[in-house]
Amino acid sequence: MKRSPASGWAGSGDSTVEKSCPGWKIPGLFSYKTAIENSAGDEESISIAEFLLRGGIYQAIHASTKGEAVRSSLERIKNADYRYRYKELFTSITDREALCPTSVGNGIALPHPGSFGKFTASSYIALCRLERPIPFGAVDNEDVDTLFFIFPKNERRFLRIQAKLLRLLRKKRLFRRLDGCSFQKSYTGARYCGSWQKKRRRSSGRLTYDVRSDFNGRRISSAAFRNGDAGAPFQEHQQILITMSFALATVASFLGVTAGIWSVGSGITNQVILPIGLPDLPFHLRLDALSGFFLTVIGLLSLFVSVYSIGYIKGYLGQRSVTSLIIFYCIFIAGMMMVVLADDALCFLVSWR
Amino acid sequence: MAASSYFLVIFENERQENRRAAFLYLVVAHVGAIAILLSFGVLAGFATKSESFLGYTFDAMRTAQLPIEWATAAFFLSFFGFAAKAGVIPLHVWLPEAHPVALPMYRH
Numbered sequence: 001m002k003r004s005p006a007s008g009w010a011g012s013g014d015s016t017v018e019k020s021c022p023g024w025k026i027p028g029l030f031s032y033k034t035a036i037e038n039s040a041g042d043e044e045s046i047s048i049a050e051f052l053l054r055g056g057i058y059q060a061i062h063a064s065t066k067g068e069a070v071r072s073s074l075e076r077i078k079n080a081d082y083r084y085r086y087k088e089l090f091t092s093i094t095d096r097e098a099l100c101p102t103s104v105g106n107g108i109a110l111p112h113p114g115s116f117g118k119f120t121a122s123s124y125i126a127l128c129r130l131e132r133p134i135p136f137g138a139v140d141n142e143d144v145d146t147l148f149f150i151f152p153k154n155e156r157r158f159l160r161i162q163a164k165l166l167r168l169l170r171k172k173r174l175f176r177r178l179d180g181c182s183f184q185k186s187y188t189g190a191r192y193c194g195s196w197q198k199k200r201r202r203s204s205g206r207l208t209y210d211v212r213s214d215f216n217g218r219r220i221s222s223a224a225f226r227n228g229d230a231g232a233p234f235q236e237h238q239q240i241l242i243t244m245s246f247a248l249a250t251v252a253s254f255l256g257v258t259a260g261i262w263s264v265g266s267g268i269t270n271q272v273i274l275p276i277g278l279p280d281l282p283f284h285l286r287l288d289a290l291s292g293f294f295l296t297v298i299g300l301l302s303l304f305v306s307v308y309s310i311g312y313i314k315g316y317l318g319q320r321s322v323t324s325l326i327i328f329y330c331i332f333i334a335g336m337m338m339v340v341l342a343d344d345a346l347c348f349l350v351s352w353r
Numbered sequence: 354m355a356a357s358s359y360f361l362v363i364f365e366n367e368r369q370e371n372r373r374a375a376f377l378y379l380v381v382a383h384v385g386a387i388a389i390l391l392s393f394g395v396l397a398g399f400a401t402k403s404e405s406f407l408g409y410t411f412d413a414m415r416t417a418q419l420p421i422e423w424a425t426a427a428f429f430l431s432f433f434g435f436a437a438k439a440g441v442i443p444l445h446v447w448l449p450e451a452h453p454v455a456l457p458m459y460r461h
Contacts (some may be wrong), residue, residue: 088354120399159367184461216402257438278406280405280406280407281406281409281410284412284440286411286412297440300419307445323445324360324364325360325361325364328357328358328360328361329357331354331357331360332354332357332358332361333354335355336354342411343410343411343412344410344411344412345390345393345397345409345411345414346409347392347409348387348389348393348411349389350357351354352354352386352389353354353355353356353382
């Protein structure tokens, strides 16, 4: 990420800029005089992409609560900003959140300080994406994983940025493509912001094309991204696992129903001593009419739940691993059936637990 | 059963209320299991084969002859144990917490 001398301001030996924002480097895409000098008239013409360029994009921020999210985001953003009073800013943002959560739905929130102008001389936005969604008190009760921190220099600026952002966020597709895009790490990230803005203006020039080729490889679904997983082969594997195990559970439940109905109908009591358990107390199993009745009830229930689960669990594909769910589901069904079949205290307690 | 349904409740474990609900459920289930175990102990103590572990089979317990006080104790212990798991009124605290957060088809 090199400053291009052609961008003018750096080459002209503007030492005030150099002093006030050490390490703040921008690719030569925009009119940096407007970005730095921030007269009201100039800021009016700046787009969201330019505001983002000033603030930066930060991926995979680790947090499990709201406060933690704000704190670790601010720590990351701190590197990019120069007029930062970190603790005051943190209090201001959390106080504003306490007043009313700033989430706007779809997993997006727009945290900002309660009072403007105190913390920054020029407005900017920082996009922080959390490692995983956290509860935020959103209007739609959805967890939030995308935080657009707005640092406006005055109220008018804030309202304008908010309006622009909300309009942009209606286009989910555009927004999702920010996945894997990082301002700090790579020049491409910043360039991508540029194309984002350009696209908005419907001028799909060479820049957009570049970005496409850069990002095709990296454009993974946000879900797989969160999982930190490769995506397709993993999902296929899980798909097979879901179908196989729930089909087996269905068959097992059906057998349970059959056995239950049979024992109730015939009234015959069957007893089995399994060769597992304690040396002096092997597992005793007993199927009589009463346990047959309960076995039928449990079997019918798990039969339908297993069939239903095949479709339902697929909704979690790509979001998280369902292996644990399947394992514990099967243990759970087995436990329920063993409880009614048990004929000694140990066997009962083992399946009860 | 209790342990595996604990893991089913915390499947969506990034929400704090899920973790809380699952923990509460686990505590109630285990306290209940202890009560059931105690009632089994009472029954097995009076069973015919109480000198060996075979007193712990339900066959032996079915034929046990209990004095009325011990029978009452065994009844209340097992009633408490099963009621805790079933969510009978005074022991139902875990139910409204765990049910909304469990996956819909596993609410039992």
